[in-house]
Amino acid sequence: MAVMTPNAQDWARYENRIASASDVELAEIEQELFGRKNGVLTLALKELSSLDGDARSAKAKELNIQKKTLAEAITTKKSDLLSSTDGAFDVTMSLPEAERGHLHLIPEFIREVEEVFGRMGFDVFRSAEIEDEEYNFDLLNFPKDHAARDAQDVFFIKSDAPADNKLLLRAHTSPGQIRYMQSNKPPFRAIFPGKVFRKDADATHSPMFHQFEGLMIGKDISLANMKGVMITAIKELISHDAEFRCRTGYFPFTEPSMEMDMRWQGDDDSSREGKWMEIVGCGMTHPNVLRNCGINPDEWQGFAFGFGVERMIMIKHQIPDLRSLFQGDRRFLKQF
Numbered sequence: 001m002a003v004m005t006p007n008a009q010d011w012a013r014y015e016n017r018i019a020s021a022s023d024v025e026l027a028e029i030e031q032e033l034f035g036r037k038n039g040v041l042t043l044a045l046k047e048l049s050s051l052d053g054d055a056r057s058a059k060a061k062e063l064n065i066q067k068k069t070l071a072e073a074i075t076t077k078k079s080d081l082l083s084s085t086d087g088a089f090d091v092t093m094s095l096p097e098a099e100r101g102h103l104h105l106i107p108e109f110i111r112e113v114e115e116v117f118g119r120m121g122f123d124v125f126r127s128a129e130i131e132d133e134e135y136n137f138d139l140l141n142f143p144k145d146h147a148a149r150d151a152q153d154v155f156f157i158k159s160d161a162p163a164d165n166k167l168l169l170r171a172h173t174s175p176g177q178i179r180y181m182q183s184n185k186p187p188f189r190a191i192f193p194g195k196v197f198r199k200d201a202d203a204t205h206s207p208m209f210h211q212f213e214g215l216m217i218g219k220d221i222s223l224a225n226m227k228g229v230m231i232t233a234i235k236e237l238i239s240h241d242a243e244f245r246c247r248t249g250y251f252p253f254t255e256p257s258m259e260m261d262m263r264w265q266g267d268d269d270s271s272r273e274g275k276w277m278e279i280v281g282c283g284m285t286h287p288n289v290l291r292n293c294g295i296n297p298d299e300w301q302g303f304a305f306g307f308g309v310e311r312m313i314m315i316k317h318q319i320p321d322l323r324s325l326f327q328g329d330r331r332f333l334k335q336f
């Protein structure tokens with residue numbers, strides 16, 4: 001097989017490649033030139049035998065010069081690369097921007113909630129997601145036949161628990177209030193963030209969602225204090241331009257009870273924002289609930305509220321469908 005012997009230009013190209021090679025490339029070039037079977041120089045030298053006389057000795061001379069030049073270039077480059085590793089390795093050199101993750105919107109928001117209420121002197125108290133009817137309903141003053149206890153609304157758990165006190169996935173964070181009041185002496189103020197479960201699913205409901213409950217009990221805590229605390233916190237968490245409206249409501253564990261809606265246009269006119277959305281149920285803690293926790297209602301009074309976390313995030317970030325928060329789609333999550 002006739003091999004094209006490289007010409008002067010080809011040799012020069014090899015020299016250039018050697019001069020700019022990394023150590024991996026250098027090893028490749030060395031193999032390409034001097035490889036025992038297919039090395040370009042090895043083959044060119046073998047070709048010599050097909051020439052005769054003067055032509056052969058002229059070519060041999062040329063090839064030997066190239067061989068020496070290239071071999072030297074490779075040796076020099078090798079020692080350059082070796083000695084430059086220490087000196088040229090710059091620890092302060094900036095690397096290409098790495099992609100950094102961040103907290104999901106829900107835990108991120110709950111941390112902000114804890115911080116805002118923490119600054120107002122509120123404790124943070126977490127309790128179990130599995131409760132029983134006593135804590136989810138009875139101690140919160142729900143009558144035995146209250147509609148909220150229906151299996152249509154609550155996820156009951158199969159267990160050996162007695163039929164009148166079945167285990168369930170808590171339907172609200174309110175059992176946390178009871179557990180806190182049973183183990184603390186008033187005056188106190190605390191928030192109770194966490195997951196809750198209900199048989200609901202549409203654009204503004206998910207079977208699992210997050211609430212944070214608040215409770216403040218003292219000698220003369222009033223509804224005015226409640227509005228003050230809630231509105232200060234929401235403005236801090238969402239926007240100082242947020243608007244609020246209160247409606248009367250009903251919860252067995254507060255009397256009187258209220259529901260508060262919120263509206264905030266945000267900066268996107270086409271968003272669903274600007275519409276009122278219910279975000280919190282609240283009221284003055286019912287005397288029976290205080291009594292159930294060993295607190296004398298003639299001596300102590302206060303308020304409780306329960307916010308829906310996802311709804312607040314929907315308003316804050318102009319998200320039209322709450323379910324996007326749970327689909328784990330990075331294209332959605334990366335926007336925030």
Ligand code: PHE
Pocket residue numbers: 171172173174213214251254280281282283304305306307
């Ligand atoms: N637990 C109520 C709910 O889940 C909210 C609430 C909390 C209302 C505290 C009043 C006081 O809807």
